[in-house]
Amino acid sequence: MVSENANQPNSSGQTATVCQILLCTMAIAVTVYAPRSGDPALLVPLNAEAAGAIPALLSDPEVLILARGQVGGSYVIAGNLPDFVTALTAHRVLILNAAAPGCSATDAGQIA
Numbered sequence: 638m639v640s641e642n643a644n645q646p647n648s649s650g651q652t653a654t655v656c657q658i659l660l661c662t663m664a665i666a667v668t669v670y671a672p673r674s675g676d677p678a679l680l681v682p683l684n685a686e687a688a689g690a691i692p693a694l695l696s697d698p699e700v701l702i703l704a705r706g707q708v709g710g711s712y713v714i715a716g717n718l719p720d721f722v723t724a725l726t727a728h729r730v731l732i733l734n735a736a737a738p739g740c741s742a743t744d745a746g747q748i749a
Contacts (some may be wrong), residue, residue: 669734670734671733671734672721672735677737678718678733680695681708681711681732681733684729686729690730691710694730695712701714701715703715706735713735713737
């Protein structure tokens with residue numbers, strides 16, 4: 638006796654596999670793009686309200702604003718970074734790795 642579901646694809650198994658792949662991809666992206674402690678970071682507002690929230694995120698006296706970012710309303714900062722998850726969920730500000738302006742080999746007169 639064969640079950641009626643024997644010929645149908647296992648959609649719950651496929652959904653679980655897709656979810657696992659998405660979670661792994663997100664974990665890799667966060668690992669690659671999330672700033673490391675002590676490294677410069679780029680704060681990117683995801684909407685107009687988020688642009689207004691950036692000054693509150695930069696209120697720590699140990700945070701240094703290094704430059705304006707290339708994206709409108711963004712800043713390159715160094716120092717005590719805001720919490721990645723809180724900044725994203727509560728303030729809609731994405732925090733990414735950044736290179737400190739003026740610190741590359743080409744800026745120092747060395748051509749790579």
